[in-house]
Amino acid sequence: MESINKPASRKRDKTLVLFSYDWDAIEFDRLAPRWPQLKSGFDLFSFPSNARLAWFDIERFCTLAATRARLFGARGVVSNHEQFGALSAALLAEKAGWPGTPVEAVLACQHKLYAREVLERVAPEANVPYRRLDAEYGGDIPGGIAYPTFVKPVKAAFSVLAKNVRSHDDLHAHTRFGPWELWVIRHLVEPFERILRQRLPHAGTAHSLMLERPLRGGQYSLDGYFHDGQYHGIGIVDAIMYPGTDAFMRFDYPSRLPGPLRSKAEQVAVRFLKAVGFKHGLFNMEFIHDDETGEIKVIEFNPRMASQFSDLYARVDGIDLHEMALALGQGLDPAVLPVREPSAGCASSFVYRSFDPSAAIAMPGKRQLAAFHSLFGDALLFQFPKLPGQVQRDFKWLGSYRYGIMHLGGKDPHD
Known part of the structure; x- marks a missing residue:
């Protein structure tokens, strides 16, 4: 399929791609002839690759990755991996002097409790009542909690352990973990926690769960990027749930959300992201159009591309989010990239x-x-x-x- 606009074609500098699998593996491999890449990281969901979780140290990983980058001539880094990749890419970009999302901005987005605190300052109308659950993993549940409530980890990915709970007993049952589960949870969070203690200590520990007021309404995802501190919108995807659940059934693009609400969502995103120092990179903001108030209510910010949506944008708009990520990794504005005929x-x-x-x-x-x-x-x-x-x-x-x-x-x- 021919490009609608055709800037001069040339082979780019090599980019270090971290923690790439599923959509990312397919799309980045497709782009490799035009965008040379060096791969690093492991798959958290495949054995024996995920055995590396037992000894994973994010700072050591970044030091070794920087050494490989120098040896093989990489001059940029990207990752769409929520658990370790986005933070690793930010640390590595900082270490090497490459374009990247500031480390503190990644921490602020991924620490869901701290993100709520920032949102309360800059866009309180888009926030919901929230609190830390004052209990250790598997500990006794305190009294004084209003039910129903929505519980989720302060630092997690893929909606792990996020659930609407209707009673004290329901919350107690949901937060019971066996020894193996506790080991996995702690090893998933601890790499983030170490950097958090150094760079954003006032946010408080990420080894915790938090509670939020449940919301009802249509759910959406705003995708965009920052380049040289300037916001650029990409689009909004509609999230459809299985009836009676919080589980995603499908994602539709383009969105049916009315224009004024789209503009409001963008305004909220820009205010928050500028407040946390997000100046460069792709992002994704999940939000709800609240049935009760009619307001935009933020679910969370993700400091990376929503990889699952890349193919949707390619089909409808002819834009390539994975190529946009590689361009940003090299310091280029994705606006200069070719746009293909939509299919x-x-x-x-x-x-x-x-x-x-x-x-x-x-x-x-x-x-x-x-x-x-x-x-x-x-x-x-x-x-x-x-x-x-x-x-x-x-x-x-x-x-x-x-x-x-x-x-x-x-x-x-x-x-």
């Missing part, structure tokens, strides 16, 4: 889940996959088969088992 008027990311812990999920065989791809030649399909023990952990931490994701485009929502 669809709308696109969706369908998320397949099981809500029955005892259900046996059958993955499609070779014939089924061949038939699917013959009917939908440009579709994307990801499968996530897991062992029974892994499925049970998904139900504990996420409330469901996500076993597949499919992307399709069409002329319109009814196509």
